[in-house]
Amino acid sequence: MRRPLIGLTAYAQHVHFGRNDVMAGMLPMTYVRAVHVTGGRAVLITPDDPGTDVLETLDGIVFTGGGDVGPGHWGAEPHPETEVDEVRDAAEIMLMRAALEQDLPVLGVCRGHQVMAVATGGSLHQHLPDLIGHDRHRAAVGTDPLAAGAGDYGRHDVVTADHSLAHDLFGRHTTVNSFHHQAVADPGRCVATGWCPDDRVVEIIEHPGRTFALGVQWHPERTSDLRVFAALVAAAMNRRKVAAAA
Amino acid sequence: MRPIIGITTYVMPATWGGWNDLPTVLVPRDYAEAVTLAGGRAVLLPPDDRDADVLRMLDGLLLSGGPDISPRWYGQEPGRHTVTHPERDEAELLLLEAALDRDLPVLGVCRGMQLLVAAHGGTLHQHLPDVLGHERHRVAPAVYSEHDAVFVPGSRIAGLMGGDVTINCFHHQGVADAGKLTVTGRAEDGLPEAVEDPDRRFLLGVQWHPEVSRDVRLFGALVQAAAERS
Numbered sequence: 001m002r003r004p005l006i007g008l009t010a011y012a013q014h015v016h017f018g019r020n021d022v023m024a025g026m027l028p029m030t031y032v033r034a035v036h037v038t039g040g041r042a043v044l045i046t047p048d049d050p051g052t053d054v055l056e057t058l059d060g061i062v063f064t065g066g067g068d069v070g071p072g073h074w075g076a077e078p079h080p081e082t083e084v085d086e087v088r089d090a091a092e093i094m095l096m097r098a099a100l101e102q103d104l105p106v107l108g109v110c111r112g113h114q115v116m117a118v119a120t121g122g123s124l125h126q127h128l129p130d131l132i133g134h135d136r137h138r139a140a141v142g143t144d145p146l147a148a149g150a151g152d153y154g155r156h157d158v159v160t161a162d163h164s165l166a167h168d169l170f171g172r173h174t175t176v177n178s179f180h181h182q183a184v185a186d187p188g189r190c191v192a193t194g195w196c197p198d199d200r201v202v203e204i205i206e207h208p209g210r211t212f213a214l215g216v217q218w219h220p221e222r223t224s225d226l227r228v229f230a231a232l233v234a235a236a237m238n239r240r241k242v243a244a245a246a
Numbered sequence: 247m248r249p250i251i252g253i254t255t256y257v258m259p260a261t262w263g264g265w266n267d268l269p270t271v272l273v274p275r276d277y278a279e280a281v282t283l284a285g286g287r288a289v290l291l292p293p294d295d296r297d298a299d300v301l302r303m304l305d306g307l308l309l310s311g312g313p314d315i316s317p318r319w320y321g322q323e324p325g326r327h328t329v330t331h332p333e334r335d336e337a338e339l340l341l342l343e344a345a346l347d348r349d350l351p352v353l354g355v356c357r358g359m360q361l362l363v364a365a366h367g368g369t370l371h372q373h374l375p376d377v378l379g380h381e382r383h384r385v386a387p388a389v390y391s392e393h394d395a396v397f398v399p400g401s402r403i404a405g406l407m408g409g410d411v412t413i414n415c416f417h418h419q420g421v422a423d424a425g426k427l428t429v430t431g432r433a434e435d436g437l438p439e440a441v442e443d444p445d446r447r448f449l450l451g452v453q454w455h456p457e458v459s460r461d462v463r464l465f466g467a468l469v470q471a472a473a474e475r476s
Contacts, residue, residue: 025278
């Protein structure tokens with residue numbers, strides 16, 4: 001069986017490496033490794049492009065983490081802490097809608113999970129500390145809240161709903177790393193199926209009408225627990241088999 | 247549907263947005279923009295030497311610039327100025343060989359041209375100043391040097407470039423022997439600047455950086471060849 005092709009949304013970012021300082025199309029290698037370790041072949045989908053035709057050649061897609069989603073997409077004014085990349089928003093919301101329309105297997109990670117809610121008519125809390133009174137969902141950049149000896153800042157449990165894909169994947173609860181200050185308020189056409197038990201922040205959403213469309217608020221690609229990537233790759237593999245048999 | 251052009255990438259420890267030296271897949275955005283402006287759909291290909299599976303979604307392959315290729319691919323020991331990235335070599339050569347098997351359109355830029363040459367039995371000069379006695383192909387860090395090239399009349403590259411033969415270079419290695427490829431363009435000092443295989447649908451390597459100016463002459467030709475195939 002040939003490997004399913006998994007698109008990963010990439011972004012444009014000024015990066016510094018060696019003696020170079022360039023505007024690059026880029027993505028942390030952790031996402032690529034997560035796809036390759038679980039049996040897929042990763043390709044990066046650049047945001048600077050208006051079309052969705054590339055989806056026809058993919059077997060699955062991951063909407064990756066990154067900055068905030070623009071509140072104009074659900075009719076709100078930006079919070080002072082909100083930082084938006086409009087080009088990336090427009091490209092990813094369009095790709096998300098097209099991917100769901102085609103029933104392409106979809107995994108949303110952090111920002112990607114939020115894009116899944118917004119693209120299906122939902123909305124976000126723009127700054128969690130205003131809602132829950134603390135910033136413990138946002139670990140410091142560059143840290144690993146799941147490392148042995150780390151404090152519990154940026155680490156928390158997630159509980160899942162019965163009879164959900166989330167429950168099938170994780171059982172009743174799991175422990176996650178957390179790097180965000182926005183969160184899903186209204187999941188749109190999706191359904192919330194996982195929460196942080198301490199503060200009821202939505203951590204997992206699913207699209208009930210799709211074969212595989214799952215969003216997680218944390219960063220599994222930075223951990224050794226790649227169950228969501230394995231599930232995506234399996235769904236992508238199934239889709240290829242069905243397409244080949246048709 | 248637009249033809250899909252796969253662009254090879256680096257994996258480098260990169261620093262951005264609060265992350266320091268985080269292993270990152272990246273390639274200058276210029277390449278994707280040049281493909282987009284020429285009417286293609288760019289996707290970026292992280293190095294992966296397991297297989298060439300990804301070719302099934304591609305209509306064309308763009309081998310991007312970057313560090314030196316390992317001299318072992320052309321039978322030499324590394325010189326003291328040679329900086330290599332072996333895992334990228336292996337992943338790109340695997341893709342290139344499979345692309346050539348399928349006669350997929352291929353454009354090689356700078357390092358990509360040098361990879362084309364090595365894959366066709368040619369050799370490189372590992373450090374041009376040692377050979378040419380000047381540094382006009384790489385005048386300073388992050389500075390492209392402009393010069394005029396001379397193209398072989400009737401070649402693909404001569405037809406694409408037309409009357410404007412100014413090229414922008416940034417490299418310290420160069421083609422010594424193009425192997426089975428044909429040299430179709432040279433700098434004023436005689437260094438090969440363009441190679442092609444006239445027997446193939448589209449196989450072109452250029453030593454300069456057409457992506458910086460989004461040169462639609464070259465990227466347009468790649469996209470058009472890819473469209474004819476798709």
